[in-house]
Amino acid sequence: MYRRADHPREVTSLPSEPAAPEPARAPVRARKLNATSYVVLGMLCHGPATSYDLKQRIAYTIGNFWAFAHSQIYDEPARLVADGLVSETVEQGGRRKRTYSITADGRAALRAWLATPTPEQTEVRDLGLLKLFFAAFGERADLLQLARDRYESHRSTAEGYAELHERIADVADAWQVKTLELGMRYERTVEQFWADFIAELESEKTE
Amino acid sequence: MYRRADHPREVTSLPSEPAAPEPARAPVRARKLNATSYVVLGMLCHGPATSYDLKQRIAYTIGNFWAFAHSQIYDEPARLVADGLVSETVEQGGRRKRTYSITADGRAALRAWLATPTPEQTEVRDLGLLKLFFAAFGERADLLQLARDRYESHRSTAEGYAELHERIADVADAWQVKTLELGMRYERTVEQFWADFIAELESEKTE
DNA sequence: GAAGGCATGTAATGAGTTACATGATTAT
């Protein structure tokens, strides 16, 4: 259950009025969906899922470059249910596990989003880059260490992507494969950057 | 003033005790700093600044790839003051504008962070990539539009970076220039990806 | 049948976003 569902949001009718004859449709004013919402909607397009299933689907794919905490994946479907974009069935007995499915409205919302322009700038949240930016205030040795760590990290991610690509290129959705291909190019670029940088640092030292 | 400074955090002494003779040092248990904190600390290393100054410094530089809302830049320094890592002076009269300076503890905290390993994965928050990933659930025409938009956006960012690089390469901090160079490589890579993708989409259409 | 990890969830806290508000300065 969405634990903030009863927060004061917008008064749509006076509390003392008797129930109006309206058929209790979708919320009058829709919440503005965010990236998390669309990720959940998109993943549910592949079929009903529990939060844990979603967590898995995301971890293999989008989670590689855009992390979502597992509690987000437990909260967001509940919000989408409140929005009428997702429906939920609760297992009888046991842990009363919830399974979510996307509704027709949910599919429509996803399609509408896909049809919408995308003017937002990409954000690259890279602590390594931040550290490089402020390196003047630290030690030279730390910078070299940073470069080596970041190089290794991106090299290994790139390698992982390449393997994944081999395994799924023939079977997966073509656009998902494309996404992965951008991931590969990105990782290789950054890997190369740090490699070049290490080389520079080391050549300066010996001069 | 940090408007949540008086939230219940951790009781360090019973309220009824008379003031102990301790010299009221830094907070017993330090808040865990985050990226925003270090960005502010780093920017303050270049000299005292108001929040607006910080906003500017960030907008020209780090803000290009990692966005911070201006209210964050107003909140975070206040927290750092509470942490003892930043000091503040309040203008007398007028708007009682606050100017922040980094303290010795603040510099130490920044240096410590720079000396720390960086195992976190880079996050790339790109709505275009998300849309590509879920493109199977949308229209072909929307995908082509997406590709064109994203191509143009990255092309223009790359160009902007190149100009900036020309202007500052000789005068700015060497590591900051390096950061920019990674930005350029990144933008060029992504630009090229979308260009290739557009070409593919268009060649399929004519077959 | 106990240990350890997998699956499922909630609570508390802290951070980020959006919208609002308004004083100062500059340009017309």
Place this chain on the structure above:
DNA sequence: ATAATCATGTAACTCATTACATGCCTTC
């Protein structure tokens, strides 16, 4: 002297992160 924009800040709300809690399943 009015408008426009820059500079400065707060409030309300939403979202994300961290830590906790615990049932369920496998394996030894």
